[in-house]
Amino acid sequence: MLKTTFTLITKTDLTHDVYELTYSCPDLVRDPPKPGQYVMFQLAPGLNRSYSLASFTLTTFTLVIKRVEEGKGSYIICDAEMGQVFSGMLPLGHFVLRDTPVSxxxxxxxxxxxxxxxxxxxxxxxxxxxxxxxxxxxxxxxxxxxxxxxxxxxxxxxxxxxxxxxxxxxxxxxxxxxxxxxxxxxxxxxxxxxxxxxxxxxxxxxxxxxxxxxxxxxxxxxxxxx
Ligand SMILES: Cc1cc2nc3c(=O)[nH]c(=O)nc-3n(C[C@H](O)[C@H](O)[C@H](O)COP(=O)(O)OP(=O)(O)OC[C@H]3O[C@@H](n4cnc5c(N)ncnc54)[C@H](O)[C@@H]3O)c2cc1C
The missing domain is CATH 3.40.50.80 (Nucleotide-binding domain of ferredoxin-NADP reductase (FNR) module)
Structure with missing residues (x-):
């Protein structure tokens, strides 16, 4: 697990309240995620929010996030400007794909x-x-x-x-x-x-x-x- 920073590099509106956000994270190569794992944003003291990776490469990851109108965290992430740097931890979680040749x-x-x-x-x-x-x-x-x-x-x-x-x-x-x-x-x-x-x-x-x-x-x- 890495405690690191990542930078917003692309943002796309998928619907009226769901966004696709891609971050550059060169550190990722040191601990590649498994499909199903998540990143935890440390937005402020006492304000952590977790988001599952929708896809990733060796140095980037993409999230799909719903901007919750009355929420404390998702709007900070969804309204961020290109180039904004966040702190957080990844990869986290045990909900991972099994490498089994079954349906x-x-x-x-x-x-x-x-x-x-x-x-x-x-x-x-x-x-x-x-x-x-x-x-x-x-x-x-x-x-x-x-x-x-x-x-x-x-x-x-x-x-x-x-x-x-x-x-x-x-x-x-x-x-x-x-x-x-x-x-x-x-x-x-x-x-x-x-x-x-x-x-x-x-x-x-x-x-x-x-x-x-x-x-x-x-x-x-x-x-x-x-
Ligand atoms: C392991 C993990 C992975 C996650 N992955 C994703 C992900 O891929 N994409 C994603 O969008 N979220 C994901 N979440 C949820 C995310 O962490 C936040 O809980 C969510 O973004 C709401 O945060 P907030 O601070 O905006 O709202 P909060 O301040 O936490 O909540 C404010 C109010 O909004 C309500 N609320 C919370 N979520 C929703 C919602 N989705 N729809 C309507 N009302 C809601 C709450 O009940 C509360 O009343 C994940 C959570 C976990 C634990």
Missing amino acids: KCFIGTGTGFAPLYCQMLGCIELWLIQSHTAFVFGVRTLVDVFYADEIQMIGTQFVHFQYVPYLSREDKPDFQKGYVIDWITAENIADYVEFYLCGSPIMVKSAREKLEALGIANERVFWEQY
């Missing part, structure tokens, strides 16, 4: 996107592309959707891939209406060995309970909630 199912909502996306990139990097892979991801409405093209493009690199996008509050073509939890049925999960879950505590709890009720052993389920 993997990624299920998430909202800001839970980042680690799951990073883990999918990790599958390609580690050549874990022969087995079935699913990305089941939900947001509230069409204006909240981001990275749909990127997910489709990554999907073409897997032999068997399915992207199942959900909208919980709108009925739109090409989207399932409802919650990602609805997708967890005996039929839908039959092809998958490992399950990676990330989203709100209630989403993760419901998904774990449903998987357990369908006979999936705890050892096959990995999760992070926030």
